[in-house]
Amino acid sequence: MEKLIQILTECCPGIDFANETALIDDGLIESLDIVTIVSELMDAFGVDITVDDLTPENFNSAESMWDMIQRLK
Template identity: 65%
Template sequence: MEELLNILNEVCPGVDFTKETALIDDGILESLDIVTIVAEIMDVFDVELNVDDLLPENFNSAQAMLELIESRRQ
């Protein structure tokens, strides 16, 4: 989780990513941020994500992103 939080804080400083659960729905993260986050996640976690993964529900919380990463690791 710590590596993911580092990525998120780099992309969007000043947000408590451990608590937010509506990052997309509330407009805290935008489409452009998601593309950046996906690219960083693939690099740091060495997983393959694709355009089908760019769904709001996968990025509404740090936990959801972590679950996405875990699902791609399996």
């Protein structure tokens, strides 16, 4: 999880990824950020993320991204 927060912070500086739970709904990250984030996550965690995984539910918080990574491993 710490590695995930570090990656997210490098992709989108200035966002409190440890505590925010509505990253998409509040517009803190955008679909354009998601492409950047997904690319880094696939590289760092060795998972295959597909278009079907690019849902707001999977990216609204660091925890939901972490759960997605665990599911895909």
